[in-house]
Amino acid sequence: MTRKNMILTLLVGIYFGIVLIKSQVISWFQINDMFYFKDPYMYLVICSAIAVGMVSVFLIRHFEARTIEGAPIVIKQRPFHPGNVIGGTIFGMGWAITGACPGPIYALVGAGNFLMVITFIGAMTGMYLYAFFQSRLPHTEWVRLKPGSTGAG
Amino acid sequence: MLEWLLEPWPWYVSGPLIGLTVPILLLLTGRNFGISSSLRHLGAACLPNSKLPYLSKNYNWRDHIGSLIFVLGVLIGGFVGNFLLSAEPGSFLPAFYASPLGVVGLFVGGILIGFGTRYAGGCTSGHTIMGISALNVSSLVATIFFFVGGLISTWFVLPLFLP
Numbered sequence: 001m002t003r004k005n006m007i008l009t010l011l012v013g014i015y016f017g018i019v020l021i022k023s024q025v026i027s028w029f030q031i032n033d034m035f036y037f038k039d040p041y042m043y044l045v046i047c048s049a050i051a052v053g054m055v056s057v058f059l060i061r062h063f064e065a066r067t068i069e070g071a072p073i074v075i076k077q078r079p080f081h082p083g084n085v086i087g088g089t090i091f092g093m094g095w096a097i098t099g100a101c102p103g104p105i106y107a108l109v110g111a112g113n114f115l116m117v118i119t120f121i122g123a124m125t126g127m128y129l130y131a132f133f134q135s136r137l138p139h140t141e142w143v144r145l146k147p148g149s150t151g152a153g
Numbered sequence: 154m155l156e157w158l159l160e161p162w163p164w165y166v167s168g169p170l171i172g173l174t175v176p177i178l179l180l181l182t183g184r185n186f187g188i189s190s191s192l193r194h195l196g197a198a199c200l201p202n203s204k205l206p207y208l209s210k211n212y213n214w215r216d217h218i219g220s221l222i223f224v225l226g227v228l229i230g231g232f233v234g235n236f237l238l239s240a241e242p243g244s245f246l247p248a249f250y251a252s253p254l255g256v257v258g259l260f261v262g263g264i265l266i267g268f269g270t271r272y273a274g275g276c277t278s279g280h281t282i283m284g285i286s287a288l289n290v291s292s293l294v295a296t297i298f299f300f301v302g303g304l305i306s307t308w309f310v311l312p313l314f315l316p
Contacts, residue, residue, distance in 0.1 A: 015177070035304055056176035068180060084292075088299050094265025098259055101278070111245070128196060
């Protein structure tokens, strides 16, 4: 990793942290309103974020864009296995209880919400539990995906 | 202009700016957007003698130092957003969570987040934003179940212990 790459990574992280705070998506109240269907705000944020992300990824793939350092851009395919369902549900339960997903945990600690340190320690514990039980959990891939071959979203 | 900056941003500003993280990160650094993998890399860095394959086999956290730099940035961004770019710093949790029961909820919730995101292979960043943008079916499925879990907690678990 080059020094330039490290600095740029840090700067984009700072950008994302600022956006998380200013968009209020790190607020427990917003998450609660979303799951009670009281307020369309979170749905509009998530859908517009995906729309912008999707167009961006399409353009990057279409023009085979490279990084500013000239490296090819590789977009990861994520395996489709029972963890998406089981792990996804478990994560969703934690998300609604704490009002935070992993990004907001970091942003909230930075924003001085130090109670989130407890959630962070919990998340590290949960990660360790996954590492411990990984070999006993089902991971059989359901479908092998070709890049860009799906109609998701 | 400045006053507008200091207020919470409307969805049509926030959403696109969150989505723009995907191409900005790819074009500037070549990184796929995602947060929860940082938990693994931090764990591996803290437990260098672990025998668990997830934290040691064919895997060196130093290859993923960028993930840790990125989340350090998110933490700094949280500070900047709340203390330098807000009219008044906000608190984003109900006061209830400062109680013993609330702390237990935050810890148990954290365990569910850590375990769930690692088993699912991503979180709302890696799956919902990055994965769906890249048209991954697995990410769409994971996102649907994030919402299933969230609805279960909100409607059936939170009412048990929220005052």
